[in-house]
Amino acid sequence: AQTVTQSQPEMSVQEAETVTLSCTYDTSESDYYLFWYKQPPSRQMILVIRQEAYKQQNATENRFSVNFQKAAKSFSLKISDSQLGDAAMYFCAYRSATVAGNQFYFGTGTSLTVIP
């Protein structure tokens, strides 16, 4: 099975500053997708950004961008101009593009605190 590792259980950032959350994964597949999900205190899981492995260009969604390093199996999330509403648990997730069932594999999460 694939494994996803988030080595930073907790991170903090000053409001308006930039923070990077790390994620590494282990797979023998060449075709897959990577995601970052946000879970605020409301518990709702919200998709932040996704990346197709076959695309070399890093995905960007407004203040959120990723640094995808396929050879290194690394998928970090950069949050620019951090806002108080960004405070949440962030999960990195992997999904195969070919395996039946297509289930996601999640990391253990990084709790982000935004300091006013």
Added chain:
Amino acid sequence: NAGVTQTPKFRVLKTGQSMTLLCAQDMNHEYMYWYRQDPGMGLRLIHYSVGEGTTAKGEVPDGYNVSRLKKQNFLLGLESAAPSQTSVYFCASSYTPTGTSYGYTFGSGTRLTVV
């Protein structure tokens, strides 16, 4: 609003009691999943279904059963609850034909406490 609805949102059970968690989606998704979320362990897959009438085991299936009699519903059952099953349970659905990158649509979760 279209989405995934989980019921109930909270429940307290006594050890040995049984219960069923209901997940309903109105997006005509083929794939549905049940995860449990525990502190420091992320989300772990319990069971999943790739279509009506089909189910399969995930990473942590012991102590749980599931059924998918209708495409829109995915039920998770606990026959004899144990304190180790205290967790937050998430249902998710996905339209995942091979080659697409759609993510999951999650329900809002069920917090279950077994005492």
